[in-house]
Amino acid sequence: MQVQTKFFPQVMPDNELAYLAHLQGIIDSVDELSILEVTRHPDAYHFRLAPSLPKYNQMLLEEILKLHNLLQIKLNLSKSIKSSATIVFEIELN
DSSP states (O other), X not given: OEEEEESOOSSOOHHHHHHHXXXXXXXXXXXXXXXXXXXXXXXXEEEEEEOSSGGGHHHHHHHHHHHHHHHTOOOEEOSOHHHHSSEEEEEEOO
């Protein structure tokens, strides 16, 4: 899996590194050829996941939701997952 990060500081806090490692592990377990782009904005993290094949979309979405429910993190999911063949979600920083 390929992970691209944008606008992250050179030295990332441990909790961000741990979260990204968990997310990468979950995604790798379903589709190891996918591409994840993570952008850090002042008020949110923006994620764009491009699976290697569209058949992985549903499984990836299920696993991402399971992880975030387990960690009690609220996601803002994009409504165009089926039409764009990518999974786009955001975590707001409050």
